[in-house]
Amino acid sequence: MPFNSARHIAELKFDGIRLIVSHTDEIKLYTRHNNDVTAKFPELVLKSPVPPGTILDGEVIVTDADGKPDFEGMLARFQSKSNKTPVTFVAFDIIKHRGIDVTSLPLMRRKDLLEQAFEETDYYKRVQVVRGLTTEYFKIVKQHGLEGIVIKDKDSRYEIDRRSWAWQKVINWTYADVYISGYRKKNFGWLASVEATDGNMRPAGIIELGPTPTHKKAFNGVRKNLVFEEDKNFVYMQPLLKARVKTRNWTKKGMLRSPVFVDFLL
Template sequence: MLLQYAKNNEPFDDSSTISELKWDGIRLIVSNMDKLNLYTKNTNATAKYPELHNPPIPKGTILDGEIVVLDEHGKADFEACNARFKSSRIKHKVVFFAFDILYHRGMDVTGLPLEVRKGLLEEALQENEHYQIVRPIKGNATDFFNIICQHGLEGIVIKKKNSKYEKNTRSWSWQKVINYQQAEVYITGYSKKEHSWLLGYHEDGHIRPIGSLELGITPSARKSMSPVFEAYKSGESKDHVYVKPLVRCKVKYRDWYKSGIMRLPVFEEFIV
């Protein structure tokens, strides 16, 4: 079951919903049926996470949740989590945060209301250092999201209390609100192979490369940049064409990688 973005990426208060912290990690299904299997969206990742091999749940249980690497402050470190997923040589320990239960005592419970499934999750999972439960917060979603932003966390998920678990569906019963940051950046080129633009960030008197932009570029925005790319070309490589940094735009983004690359920038508008 996948999430929709809340309208305008804004939190809303509704007595028929609950709100949870959105952990910044990798989605994982923990299946403890005849044998244990750990599934990401596209991979059987059982061998990648030996610390999760003795789940504190009975046979006949399947959980949905997020694997996370926590930093020294208890915040999710997505870059460390992604590095651990990609390389067996990386030793960052992961924690699985369960937010739903799909099978309980061998029975499919996806057709039950979310509130009931939450109760079954509490019954099935005995928390330890590697397995934790994501619990709804008390209070309204708007105040919760404001607190999340103050602490620099990823965002929240707003879920209907009576929602069924809709397999392989991007459902409006679950809506995410992301704590995006905003920045003004320069467009410094484009990819020859992909529909992406190169970005630069003004820092200490020069423009530093900060990666590429793929998301949110509309056909009209792409059309507007075409004559700029043609007129102000400054060089090229095997994969990219570079242009003079004359055009600025506003982007929203998740955060910064330690390498100085902007994570998941989304085009919003040109700055005139």
């Protein structure tokens, strides 16, 4: 849950792909898993305002007609060689400044250096910092249907290759009621279905997170009575078991994005 604190700041959580922009001998772009994706975003190389000796951490995004981050649009751009949808890199941290590693400096000092590091352009932006009004800011984020916020300790250091507990994500979850219509045979996953406009059931995604051992035990106690078919990968059930899930949002094709099980509905 969001909270107000003089020791913390809040930032918008951008719905895109994490990206490291490194300018040593030349501009290079890397994912958080250290995959070189420089060739995928030539405009971020050719139009870069990032000076030599600088390494930035941030998010590359595609925006929709309303100016909101569009994750599906970002994936389409990332996965296609021909897609030329414009992207923007939004920097939220700095790793090197003028050739010096600054990861050991407190967050607010790094924010000062980030402000000095480059001039904003259409392709390169800096995330806006909100101080002291986190709960109010989160309400605005929810009203606009944005993904969420990140609350950060002002004194936190930059953690390389591991999650910092001084940074806390607060997701703007959407809740939905679905039917459990089957399960995956190998890796855990419950098939979720929803009622279509014609009254029939249609697939809505796979629930992989959320159920406790108690929930799984309850599910196993009733699933055999509901099974009617199976194939190589899935077992299918009559959609009589209802559940509530939380999801980041619905995709344009009507699928749940990263659904998390909350509870069964009686």
